[in-house]
Amino acid sequence: MTGESRDGLEPKWPDASHIANVGYGSRMSQFIATDYRTAEPLVANAGEMATAHIKIIVADRGFFRIAGRKRTAFVVGSRVKPIDVSYSDNASCIEFVLAPWVATAVLGVSGGELSHAVHDAADLAATPFLAAIQCSDPHALDVARLAYMNWSAGRGTADAQIAQKVWQDLRADPTRRLDDVADGIGLSDRRVRAAVRSETGLSPAQLRRLIRLEKSSRAISNSNDTLASIAVDSGYADQSHMNRDLIELAGISPSNLRRATAIRRSFPSDLSKIDPR
8 A cells, every 4th residue: 555645535554653552351351542533644654454453443533445445433353464444634533452352242243253354333233332432432441341341250252261362372472382372271272273263263373473463563663673683583483584474464564664653753743843845
């Protein structure tokens, strides 16, 4: 995706400033709310990268064009390919990022059912969380927290618990063998693979690949470490392996991602500071 506008749309920057990172539930069960209404305007963008997370985006003004359709409230499932996203020049929104197993608690639909597709919020069954975010309820995250706590109190589903454990172990060590993870849980390799696919819509290999992608892209954007060291720390065999994955899954090379992040950080958040000359 290039920085050119189409049909009055501008590219969407996928890593705008997070104004609220709120951890709910146990371990890595995290809800991240990003308010793009306060984000810096940018002039170029790679596509929305592949991710193991689920994103819920609600526009309170304007619209987005994603997967070939205009949308104002939609859910983007976990996916192994980047997607093209753009927005109207007057758009503002809030985006929620959920771990796949959290979707079952707050959306009533498993991560596996949501994966590899974009869903209009109106097409999903009504839940308190969806109702809250579509009416801009300031307590939407509290609604999500309550839903997750109630779900966790009932221990959720067995598949969700297995997927969560695999997620945690692979995030801690992306090179860890799946049979080692399965042994640690006390289940067969086959049972663990089935649970991960059921809950996330991804195979364990795809999940591992996306975890490496997210870990490396975060380090590239937020550190001055060499690309070679980031590749090793993120579980890649070497830098070339990381380069190939970022280009395929994020639509951008590591060096261009680092440059784009530097541009974003140098862009004034207050447009009045821009010299028009």
